[in-house]
Amino acid sequence: MNTAPTLDDLLEGLIVALGSEVMPFLNNPKAMATTAMMQSLLQQVRQVLPVFDRVIAEEHNQMTRTLCDVAAALDGVSGAEADRIRARAATLGAQGDVPVPVDQTPVRAAHSALGFALQDTIEDLDALQRAGHTQADEALTRLRQFLLPAIVSHIAAISVGGGMVGRG
């Protein structure tokens, strides 16, 4: 799957296009306001997306501890309310920590570097093939064995199936 443009680049592109390619051609105040709202919500997605999974995991782990700490603070207190709090601590609060996702930036950079390495390998294999090294045919087949499922899963992820908008 391609790492460039990034998902953030795509969202930024939508915001810019709404402003420069759509808004100037709107003549309805309601539509203009809706477009501005779209820009604002897209900007929210841009801001939330990079931190969402990490924050949710961290808060998950903090909330289990909080439930347990709250219950512990009520040691010796009786009554239905305190019992319900202790029950929550004993069930939901007893869940183990979930893993906090690591920053994906270095993974994406390494992915890109490996991709360019395979690209350069295709070029070198072509030189070997044209020089008559039949082993290079086999080597290219191996490289393509990686590429085919990668392409198929990539396309499955991004395809919308709407044809080509604006053309016939």
Add this chain to the structure above:
Amino acid sequence: MDKAIIGLLQRVEPSITDAQVNNLQQISGGYSRETFSCDVSATRNGAKATLPLIIRRNPPAVEAILNTSRAVEHDLIEAIRTKSTVPVSRSYGYELDPSHFGAETMVLERASGNGKTSDLFNGGPDEHQTEEVIRHLCEVLVELHSVDISIANPQGAISDPRGVGIRTGSWDEYMDTTFEYYLREYRTINWDPAMMVLLDSFLTLRRHKPRPMKLVVVHGDFNPANFLYENSRVSALIDWENSHIGDPREDLGWMVLMDILSNTTVMSYPKKEGGFLAYYNKLTGGDITPVELGYFTLFGTAHIAVPVHQSVARRVRKEHMLLMPYYLIQSSLPAMPAMAQLMGYTA
């Protein structure tokens, strides 16, 4: 723009007077030019007339998918229109001076007919016409491929319309210089290593050249969206900016791919003739094989992919901020599994 349109028309046809531009609006009209539609009401040779027009204006160079000349496109269209039976709209003229329209621009007659060719497929309202429309489309392509090159290309302007060093002295020279162009430009289009399938296709094409054929005038973007139809006939082939001297199998191969991307089935018509390739072979007396068609599907894809992905690369580098190149990633990458299949990829 009104003044520029009228000025161009009056330059071409001095008998046009009292002209007024109506209903001028930008339309989607493909991906490469800024396209406008309007009607000009005027007095022409002393009589009232309405001229339906299409205006094709170059976008800023950094945003352009193809940096081609409107003068070259005009000259080709007029040569095809006046010296063959290929249905094509009249090109009134072009203006290279940007002070008139804001950029290099051409003005064409707006052909009659339905340009929403998706109406012919997938249960569309004109599906009853599909057999005959596509039969005629095939006949039109055969006619185009039989146009005398010396008539369509008297000054050699469409031998290398992109100015990238392609030479057409022979079929081999054309193919070899085209591969040089693809491979040289690959470094400018690999905006992500995911593009390596394209590189593999360029190299595979070079290693496996098929038999030569006579070079012809190739439309260059022969796809399901680039024609209009009415009364079960093609009324116009449109969008000639990628036309060039090349191998006739390029147009067939490119249609195969664009059928996939456009969710259409042009290549399976005319069904009574066994499909588009069978009918093309019947009309030409040729024997283009499905394997050759596959080869030129890759070749034609490469021909368009180079400028398209150069445009995407400029957008990824944020040299401009138009949205379309990002959309082109989504809409063009589904070509990759088909390319992989044609190269014999296996899991």
